[in-house]
Amino acid sequence: MTTAVTSRPEEAxxxxxNPKVLAGGLAVALPLLAVLVANLGRDPRSVRSPLIxxxxxxxxxxxxxxxxxxxxxxxxxxxxxxxxxxxxxxPCFEEHAALTAAARGLPDVQFxxxxxxxxxxxxxxxxxxxxxxxxxLIDPEGKAAIAYGVFGVPETFFIDGSGxxxxxxxxxxxxxxxxALVARAKEGAR
Amino acid sequence: xxxxxxxxxxILAIASGGQQIPPGSAPxxxxxxxxxxxxxxxxxxxxxxDIGALLRCPVCQGLSVADSPATMARNMKAExxxxxxxxxxxxQILAYFERSYGEFVRxxxxxxxxxxxxxxxxxxxxxxxxxxxxxxxxxxxxxxxxAGGRQDALAAPAASDLPSRDSVPTDPKLAAAVRRVRMLAYxxxxxxxxxAGS
Numbered sequence: 469m470t471t472a473v474t475s476r477p478e479e480a481x482x483x484x485x486n487p488k489v490l491a492g493g494l495a496v497a498l499p500l501l502a503v504l505v506a507n508l509g510r511d512p513r514s515v516r517s518p519l520i521x522x523x524x525x526x527x528x529x530x531x532x533x534x535x536x537x538x539x540x541x542x543x544x545x546x547x548x549x550x551x552x553x554x555x556x557x558x559p560c561f562e563e564h565a566a567l568t569a570a571a572r573g574l575p576d577v578q579f580x581x582x583x584x585x586x587x588x589x590x591x592x593x594x595x596x597x598x599x600x601x602x603x604x605l606i607d608p609e610g611k612a613a614i615a616y617g618v619f620g621v622p623e624t625f626f627i628d629g630s631g632x633x634x635x636x637x638x639x640x641x642x643x644x645x646x647x648a649l650v651a652r653a654k655e656g657a658r
Numbered sequence: 659x660x661x662x663x664x665x666x667x668x669i670l671a672i673a674s675g676g677q678q679i680p681p682g683s684a685p686x687x688x689x690x691x692x693x694x695x696x697x698x699x700x701x702x703x704x705x706x707x708d709i710g711a712l713l714r715c716p717v718c719q720g721l722s723v724a725d726s727p728a729t730m731a732r733n734m735k736a737e738x739x740x741x742x743x744x745x746x747x748x749x750q751i752l753a754y755f756e757r758s759y760g761e762f763v764r765x766x767x768x769x770x771x772x773x774x775x776x777x778x779x780x781x782x783x784x785x786x787x788x789x790x791x792x793x794x795x796x797x798x799x800x801x802x803x804x805a806g807g808r809q810d811a812l813a814a815p816a817a818s819d820l821p822s823r824d825s826v827p828t829d830p831k832l833a834a835a836v837r838r839v840r841m842l843a844y845x846x847x848x849x850x851x852x853x854a855g856s
Contacts, residue, residue, distance in 0.1 A: 518760040525758070585729045610733035617758030619716045 517617055517636045524548070524627045525615035529605035532583065532591050538605055540631070547653040548578045548627040549646070552613060553604075554586040555594040557621045559640035564598055570646040571601035577650055582607050584621045624649075628656030689754050692745030706739045709748055713738070713755055714765050722765055824851050 519525075528539035540548065551567055553560040571579040581604030583591050588606055595604065607613055616625060619638070626635040626649045634656045635649050697705055710724030715731040723731045723738070734755070741751045755763045767773040826833040837849025846852065 516760070517758075518756070519758060522757075609736050610730065611737065613730075614734060614737055614755070615758055617716075617760070 517633075519617060519625075519633045520636060522633060523631050524550075524625065524633050525612070527605075527607075527612045527615065529582065529607055529612060531603040531605055532588055532595060535603075538580065538603060540627075543578050544631045545629050546576065546578050547629055547650060547656075548580060549650065549653070550580045550582060550616070550625045550627065552582050552584045552616070552618050552621050552623045554584045554621050555590045556586060557584075560622045563622050563640040564600070566641060566643045566646060568599075568601045570643055570650070574650060577653075578602070580605060582612050584613050584618060585610060626650065626653040628653045630656070632656060688757050689746065689750045692747070693750060694742075694745050694747035696745040697742045702739065702742055705742050705748075706735060709738050709742070709751055710735050712748075712752060712765055714759075714763050716759055716763065 524540060526540050528537045530537050549567075549571075551563070553563070567579060567581075571577070579602035581600065581602065583604055583606055591604065591606075605612075610618075616623075622638075622640055624637045624641060625633055626637070628634050634653045637645065637649060641649075707724050710731075711722045713723040713734060715721045715723050715726035715728055715734070717728050717730045718726045721731070723734045725731075737754075738751055741754065746754075752764055761767065767776050769777055826836050840846050840849035840851075844851075
């Protein structure tokens with residue numbers, strides 16, 4: 469006769485770690501964890517513009533309300549600030565005053581607005597109520613916006629005297645932000 | 659489109675390029691002279707949709723330019739159409755958008771650099787996983803008995819180890835209990851197998 473139930477060394481087995489399996493798991497998990505940690509602070513929707521450091525895409529656009537087309541090439545030699553905006557964009561509203569003040573204070577810099585996905589009549593009305601110190605251009609079919617890789621408004625490009633894009637700013641700017649970025653564009657011209 | 663089909667399409671696009679350079683079309687910034695035929699009619703519509711499906715709508719969440727109703731996407735589609743009509747090929751048009759929006763704008767990452775991992779990483783992981791499983795399965799039945807108690811614990815007890823149906827423990831009290839259980843469970847009179855005596 470025998471007793472059928474015996475104690476088995478199962479518990480001992482469970483607590484033992486297989487070093488090969490552990491090493492394999494770490495080899496897969498650690499690099500993934502490193503990528504995660506390295507990108508934790510990043511906004512997944514913000515993409516660095518590949519245009520920075522490259523020549524600014526050329527355009528020739530008619531200002532709001534008509535007039536001679538403004539082309540970028542004719543402005544070379546002078547730092548240029550191009551602000552993409554729209555009347556339906558609330559942050560652009562706030563930014564408008566800062567840009568106008570900056571344009572008045574910096575006569576050696578050419579400020580330009582490019583109207584993004586908006587009607588000319590509404591833009592004209594907006595500019596009549598809040599006069600601007602620089603021209604805003606109509607961008608039919610958003611060709612300039614596409615060429616500049618615009619994702620939304622407001623987005624602002626800073627171009628140095630040689631026609632190279634020095635910086636791109638996403639979101640509304642204050643006067644001090646504008647001043648700092650213009651200073652960098654001026655440096656780039658030298 | 660599968661990666662293989664994408665690779666074939668890319669090869670075809672490269673192979674078909676450089677044959678016709680339509681006279682009088684100004685090269686667009688950075689992408690050179692048009693390399694393909696100038697499209698029109700239904701072919702133009704079809705190719706516009708094809709290329710629109712490869713471009714990410716920048717203002718949408720994971721939608722292609724072909725699928726998105728956004729103004730931005732419509733404008734990009736118009737740009738694709740215009741470029742196709744001028745004779746630019748697929749790769750040139752994708753490169754045009756990539757210049758301003760970055761590689762992000764391509765819904766299918768081009769096969770270069772780290773992107774190889776995206777295309778072939780999952781397949782490689784599947785093969786590696788299969789190999790590990792096959793190796794583990796081949797290995798386990800041949801594990802030597804020298805592994806000792808571990809193996810014995812898992813193995814089913816041999817038939818000779820099991821107590822016989824008719825045997826009883828030597829302890830008289832325990833023997834009585836076992837017989838009682840057998841009587842209740844099997845209906846054996848006095849807990850003894852009817853065959854036991856024969």
